[in-house]
Amino acid sequence: MTDITALHAFTTQVRRDILRMVHRVNSGHPGGSLGCAEFLVVLYQAILKQKLPFQMDGLEEDLFFLSNGHISPVFYSVLARSGYFPVAELNTFRHLNSRLQGHPTTHEGLPGVRIASGSLGQGLSVAIGAALSKKLNGDKHLIYSLHGDGELQEGQNWEAFMYASGNKVDNIIATIDYNGQQIDGATDDVLPMGDMKAKLLAFGWDVLEILDGNNIDAILKGMTEAKSRTGKGQPVAVMLHTVMGHGVDFMMHTHAWHGKAPNDEQLAIGLSQNDATLGDY
Numbered sequence: 001m002t003d004i005t006a007l008h009a010f011t012t013q014v015r016r017d018i019l020r021m022v023h024r025v026n027s028g029h030p031g032g033s034l035g036c037a038e039f040l041v042v043l044y045q046a047i048l049k050q051k052l053p054f055q056m057d058g059l060e061e062d063l064f065f066l067s068n069g070h071i072s073p074v075f076y077s078v079l080a081r082s083g084y085f086p087v088a089e090l091n092t093f094r095h096l097n098s099r100l101q102g103h104p105t106t107h108e109g110l111p112g113v114r115i116a117s118g119s120l121g122q123g124l125s126v127a128i129g130a131a132l133s134k135k136l137n138g139d140k141h142l143i144y145s146l147h148g149d150g151e152l153q154e155g156q157n158w159e160a161f162m163y164a165s166g167n168k169v170d171n172i173i174a175t176i177d178y179n180g181q182q183i184d185g186a187t188d189d190v191l192p193m194g195d196m197k198a199k200l201l202a203f204g205w206d207v208l209e210i211l212d213g214n215n216i217d218a219i220l221k222g223m224t225e226a227k228s229r230t231g232k233g234q235p236v237a238v239m240l241h242t243v244m245g246h247g248v249d250f251m252m253h254t255h256a257w258h259g260k261a262p263n264d265e266q267l268a269i270g271l272s273q274n275d276a277t278l279g280d281y
Contacts, residue, residue, distance in 0.1 A: 002046050007216050010081065011041045015247045015274040017077035021093040023267045028094060028102060031257040032148065033074035035179050035214070035242040039146070040078045042219045047227070049141060052083055054111035062141045063130055065115055067123020068148035068177065069103040070259070076100050079112040121154025123147060124174055128164050128235075131172040142230055143172045150182030153191045158203070164235040165204025173226045174205075175238040178213070181255040197239060206234040213242035248273055 014037045022028035043064065044050070051061045066075050073093065080087045085099075092098035099108035103118030115126050127145035134141060151157070164172065176196070184190050193199070200207045206229050210222035222238060229236050244258070245251030248270040251262075262270055 002220075004216060007041055007045060010045060011037050011216070012247075012274045013280075014041060014074060014077045014081065016271055016280060017081075017090055018073040019248070019262060019267055019270045019274075020280065021073045021077070021090055022261045023264075024091070025094040026261045028073055028261060029070040029259045030073065030248075030261070031181070031244040031251060031255070031259075032068065032071040032177065032179070034248060034251060035244045035246045036071055036074050036146065036177055037078075037247065038214050038216050039175065039177075039219055039240055039242070040074055042216055042223065043144065044078050044082045046220060047223050048144065050082075054084055056114065058114065058130070059137070060139060060141060063114065063127075063143050065123050065127045065130065065143070065145040066104060066117050067127075067145055068120060068151050069117030069123075071148075071177075072100070072102060072104050075104065075112075079110075082112075084112040085110065120148070120151045121156045124157050124160040124164075127172055127174065128160055128169055131164075131169050132167075134171055135169075140171075142227065145172070145174045147174060147176050148182070149176055149178045149180065149193070149196070150187050150190065152176065152193060152196070153187075161200065161203040161205065161235075168233050169235050170231055170233050173223075173230065173236045173238060175240050177242055178239045179242045179244045181244045181258065183255065183258045185255050200237050200239075204234065205237045206232070207237045207239065209239045209241065211241050213240035214246045 018033045022030045048062045093100045094102050099110040104113045105116040127143050131143040180187050197207050210218050212218045226236050226238050243252050251257040
């Protein structure tokens, strides 16, 4: 799908899904999910070369790994509406014995989920392993991953950054959701990370920025550019500047909605700001 109007409509529906899923169980993480809606819609509808039905081995297709697994509502919505599993299953989000747990796991066998990502800081290592596997298999497809900016406070990431550049893992595109917020406050208040772009460059990565990470055109252009930089001896990182809670005015620009569900009145307001035509589940 490359129709911009259709991508906007898809994104609006995903926002409705996020709000309704989290509200229904009074639990979950709407802020980062809303902020990454455009990115994941563009990724699954216009960038990834994917195959359905889902196969865990991922041979001869692009693979995506969600490292910041707490934004599972947006991941589940995009997967369902991209045909990985029935949209109606979104009703089971965070229920006991559901395949849609609060943080994605693999033992439930949910199509589209290849790693458990409840513990932060591990996704990049897994993605690099998958990228190396592609190389060993002579598979020219790419590996994509998504990470929170606060998540990069975890030290394992930096070992992985160093390993990827040192071993010329140039078939990976790691995107950082750079919204400046984490569960306890602004990232600069919790643990300042300084000049992230300079750090990534110093670690040997090719880095590009998408300055408006909630703009579909900008994401399409940026991710297409990122793809063009693969295969040239360096891993590629994308700094995606997003707004936490984007699309719901009272959730934006604050960490307060990192992990809090809207009440009935707040749900109604949020849905009124995201009028969709694709149809709720």
